[in-house]
Amino acid sequence: MIRWVVAVLVVFVIGFLVYVNMNNKMPEGLGTTEGLLKLCPASPNCVSTQASPDDVDHYIDPIVYTGDAKETQLAIEAFMLDQDNARIVSHTLGYVHFEVTSQLIGYVDDVEFYFPEADSVVHVRSASRVGYSDLGVNRKRVAQVRAMLGE
Incomplete structure (x- = not known):
C-alpha cells in the first residue's frame, strides 16, 4: 500500500514539474505598444499600473519618482539584480x-x-507565467521597489 502511495506521489510531482516547465515560456506581446504595457490576464497573478483602477485584483499605483529617469531606472x-533570482x-x-x-x-x-x-x-507590470494565484508575490515585489525608491 505504501509503495502505491509513494508511486502516485512521484508521478504527481513529475507531472507537476513537467507542467511548470512546459508553461514557463515567455509570453508574446511584452514591452510597450504606444506607451502601454500588455494587459494582465483574467487570473489574479498579475499587477499593473496601467490596469483600470476599478480592477482591484490587478491595479497598483504607478511609482512616482523625483530626479532623473535614467538614474531611477539604474x-x-x-535593486532587482541584487535579488539573486532576477x-x-x-x-x-x-x-x-x-x-x-x-x-x-x-x-x-x-x-x-x-x-x-x-x-x-x-x-x-509584474505577472506570473504559470498558475492562477501568485499569493501576492507580484504586488509585494512592486511595493519593495516603491520602498527602495523612498516613495
Whole structure:
C-alpha cells in the first residue's frame, strides 16, 4: 500500500514539474505598444499600473519618482539584480524587462518597468507565467521597489 502511495506521489510531482516547465515560456506581446504595457490576464497573478483602477485584483499605483529617469531606472535595475533570482531580458533607456525565478519550484515572473518621457512615474507590470494565484508575490515585489525608491 505504501509503495502505491509513494508511486502516485512521484508521478504527481513529475507531472507537476513537467507542467511548470512546459508553461514557463515567455509570453508574446511584452514591452510597450504606444506607451502601454500588455494587459494582465483574467487570473489574479498579475499587477499593473496601467490596469483600470476599478480592477482591484490587478491595479497598483504607478511609482512616482523625483530626479532623473535614467538614474531611477539604474537604481531599479540594481535593486532587482541584487535579488539573486532576477535577470534582465530586455533593456533600453526607458524600459526594462526582468525574469524573476522562484527559488523552490522555478516559477518565472515577467517584471516590466516603463518610464514615459513626459511623466515622472514608473509604470510596472509584474505577472506570473504559470498558475492562477501568485499569493501576492507580484504586488509585494512592486511595493519593495516603491520602498527602495523612498516613495
